[in-house]
Amino acid sequence: MAVSISAVVLLGIIVFALIRGGTVRLGSALICAAFGFFLASTGAAPLITETIGTVTGWISSL
Numbered sequence: 001m002a003v004s005i006s007a008v009v010l011l012g013i014i015v016f017a018l019i020r021g022g023t024v025r026l027g028s029a030l031i032c033a034a035f036g037f038f039l040a041s042t043g044a045a046p047l048i049t050e051t052i053g054t055v056t057g058w059i060s061s062l
Contacts, residue, residue, distance in 0.1 A: 007052065 015032075018024040039045065 015024070015029050019026055019029055
């Protein structure tokens with residue numbers, strides 16, 4: 001759970017910075033957020049969660 005909260009905060013900061021910098025418009029960011037929200041309710045969610053857990057575990061072991 002701590003990894004999920006950290007990832008949400010990190011990704012939120014990145015999205016905020018991209019919107020502020022003009023790289024991503026607000027509409028595009030909202031569409032991406034909606035896509036992530038709906039993706040979380042599909043069968044791909046466990047695979048994505050496991051992959052992120054594996055990558056963060058690998059990074060923390062360095």
